[in-house]
Structure formats: structure tokens, C-alpha cells
Amino acid sequence: METSRPFARVLEQLRKADLRPTRQRLALAKLLFENGYRHITAEALHEEAAAADVRVSLATVYNTLHQFTEAGLLREIVVDGTRSYFDTNTSDHHHFFHEVSGRLEDIAAEQIVVSELPPAPSGTTVARVDVIIRVTEDTQ
Amino acid sequence: METSRPFARVLEQLRKADLRPTRQRLALAKLLFENGYRHITAEALHEEAAAADVRVSLATVYNTLHQFTEAGLLREIVVDGTRSYFDTNTSDHHHFFHEVSGRLEDIAAEQIVVSELPPAPSGTTVARVDVIIRVTEDTQ
DNA sequence: TGGGAAGTTTAGAATCATTATAAACTTCTT
DNA sequence: AAGAAGTTTATAATGATTCTAAACTTCCCA
Numbered sequence: 008m009e010t011s012r013p014f015a016r017v018l019e020q021l022r023k024a025d026l027r028p029t030r031q032r033l034a035l036a037k038l039l040f041e042n043g044y045r046h047i048t049a050e051a052l053h054e055e056a057a058a059a060d061v062r063v064s065l066a067t068v069y070n071t072l073h074q075f076t077e078a079g080l081l082r083e084i085v086v087d088g089t090r091s092y093f094d095t096n097t098s099d100h101h102h103f104f105h106e107v108s109g110r111l112e113d114i115a116a117e118q119i120v121v122s123e124l125p126p127a128p129s130g131t132t133v134a135r136v137d138v139i140i141r142v143t144e145d146t147q
Numbered sequence: 148m149e150t151s152r153p154f155a156r157v158l159e160q161l162r163k164a165d166l167r168p169t170r171q172r173l174a175l176a177k178l179l180f181e182n183g184y185r186h187i188t189a190e191a192l193h194e195e196a197a198a199a200d201v202r203v204s205l206a207t208v209y210n211t212l213h214q215f216t217e218a219g220l221l222r223e224i225v226v227d228g229t230r231s232y233f234d235t236n237t238s239d240h241h242h243f244f245h246e247v248s249g250r251l252e253d254i255a256a257e258q259i260v261v262s263e264l265p266p267a268p269s270g271t272t273v274a275r276v277d278v279i280i281r282v283t284e285d286t287q
Numbered sequence: 288t289g290g291g292a293a294g295t296t297t298a299g300a301a302t303c304a305t306t307a308t309a310a311a312c313t314t315c316t317t
Numbered sequence: 318a319a320g321a322a323g324t325t326t327a328t329a330a331t332g333a334t335t336c337t338a339a340a341c342t343t344c345c346c347a
Contacts, residue, residue: 025294028343032295048333049334063296063297066297066336088231089305089332089333090333090334103267119263120260120262121260121261125254127280128245130285131282132285136279138277140267140273140277141275142268142271145272167315167322171324204325206326210306230304231304
């Protein structure tokens with residue numbers, strides 16, 4: 008686990024990405040990376056910030072989530088037309104998506120074997136392979 | 148190919164789903180199913196209808212796409228936060244998603260082998276497994 | 288060390304896909 | 318042929334996200 012000094016990593020990544028370590032970015036990074044992996048929406052992070060007395064506008068939350076995604080600190084997941092999720096786990100892995108609750112759950116890369124991928128269409132390069140297992144809560 | 152009489156199927160499915168075969172539904176079905184598989188957005192289908200002199204409101208296009216999806220005539224694909232695609236190919240298969248152009252391309256089920264799926268979280272049932280290979284156009 | 292350039296944040300407006308509303312219209316059944 | 322049920326539609330509403338432009342910070346170097 009390299010979570011021991013979460014900020015060292017964040018600071019370094021911000022530097023790499025030419026993003027100034029502002030109060031807002033650092034506070035959001037703290038919320039995002041301090042406690043294990045999570046899947047969070049912009050709105051939810053904004054509320055969490057408010058609850059933690061961090062004053063940040065929703066626009067900044069959106070900007071920051073996108074900048075962190077570009078910098079490789081987050082991964083954006085689209086499974087549901089109504090909102091985007093941001094995953095703090097950027098390593099290779101997949102997801103269960105609970106269609107009723109809207110919850111996402113990680114699946115470690117080793118738990119799914121995708122073999123025999125077809126070649127990428129000519130003139131293109133594979134950016135990512137997403138496997139989403141959509142599950143529904145059993146009625147009973 | 149069972150495309151020889153596309154309407155027999157549509158009519159039957161509409162009947163099964165308790166949907167009246169209205170002028171609008173039939174016209175949209177014709178546009179959707181008459182020429183091989185396609186991936187289309189509501190907006191695009193609405194424009195196509197207009198171009199074909201079929202008068203349908205956008206609200207009806209949305210309603211119809213959702214009803215057809217429930218009836219199993221279409222499959223909804225979410226790969227991009229900004230719009231939903233509807234796929235006229237409802238058989239088991241996967242997709243390439245061209246991130247730049249927003250285009251979707253089918254991958255036959257046999258071309259990808261997903262083995263060793265983890266068990267669905269308890270209390271849930273797998274509704275579908277989506278594999279999306281995101282590709283980017285090579286710059287060059 | 289101070290001042291300006293560059294980068295950042297923000298409130299609020301704008302956008303855009305989608306959904307809701309409720310009145311007018313069709314279709315079905317008898 | 319008539320009423321009930323189902324549909325369509327224009328229009329308004331919603332909600333997530335992005336834009337704008339002004340105020341604010343941070344950085345840099347003379």
C-alpha cells in the first residue's frame with residue numbers, strides 16, 4: 008500500500024501536470040485519496056467538501072475531477088447516462104454496476120480474463136478495455 | 148438473415164409488448180430495422196425521420212426508443228456521458244468505441260472470450276456483461 | 288521584495304440531453 | 318358509433334455539466 012503518504016503522490020502528480028497546488032485541489036485530493044478506493048460523482052464530492060467545511064464551488068469540483076483524470080490520478084467511468092463517476096483506483100480493473108442503486112464495485116483485473124481481443128480497427132489504438140457487469144438486485 | 152420481413156417481427160414484438168402499432172412506431176421501426184444493424188441516438192433518429200418526411204416529435208422518438216428497448220428490439224448503450232446510443236443488434240456482442248468520433252462498432256461475441264467471471268455479488272443477478280474497447284484515432 | 292503575468296476560482300448564466308405534463312388525438316372494443 | 322384506453326405532441330421542466338468573465342492567488346524574476 009502506498010497510501011502512507013497520499014500527499015507526496017498528489018503533489019508530485021500536480022507538479023507533473025503543471026497544476027498549482029491550490030487550497031481547493033489539495034483539499035479535494037485529501038477527500039478523494041485519504042481513505043481507500045472510491046467511486047464518486049462531482050455532486051457527491053461537492054457535498055462531502057461542504058460537510059468537511061471545505062469551501063469549493065461545484066465548478067471547481069468539476070474542473071478538478073477532470074484535471075485529476077487527465078493527470079492520471081482518477082479514472083472516469085460512464086455506466087449511466089445521468090452522471091459520471093470518478094474512480095480513485097486507476098489500476099487495471101473492472102466493475103460491477105448495480106443498476107438499481109447506481110453503485111459501482113471494483114473487480115480486480117485478475118478476476119476476469121479477457122482473452123482473444125480482436126485487433127483494434129486500423130488507424131486506431133486501444134486506449135482502454137472496460138468490462139462492466141451489470142447486476143440487478145434480486146426481488147424476493 | 149431474418150431481415151426479409153422486418154415488419155413481421157416488429158409487429159409481433161409490439162403485440163407481445165402491448166404496444167399499439169401506431170403510424171409513428173411503425174415508421175420508426177422501419178427506419179431502425181430496415182437496413183442492417185445500427186447504433187443511433189434519439190436526436191439522430193429524429194432527424195432521419197424528418198428527412199424521410201415522417202412527422203414525429205422528439206418526445207415520441209425517446210418514448211419509442213425506450214419502449215423498443217424494453218420490448219427487446221433494441222439495446223441501449225452508454226459509453227459517453229453526453230448521449231445514449233441504441234443498438235439494433237440485440238444479440239450478445241460487444242463494442243469498439245471511437246472516442247474521438249463518438250462512433251460505435253460491433254464486435255461479434257465470438258471475437259472476445261471473457262472467462263472466469265467472478266460471481267455476482269450475493270443477492271444480485273447478472274443482467275448483462277458489457278465489454279467496451281475504447282480506441283483513439285492515431286494521430287499521424 | 289513587489290508587481291505583473293499567468294493560472295485559478297467562483298457565482299451565475301447557458302447548454303443540452305432527457306423527462307414530465309396535460310391537452311388533443313388515435314385506436315380498440317363492444 | 319361511443320367511450321375507454323393508449324398515444325402523441327408542444328411545451329415546460331429538470332438536472333448534470335460547461336461556459337463566462339470578473340475577482341482572486343500564485344508564481345516568477347527584476
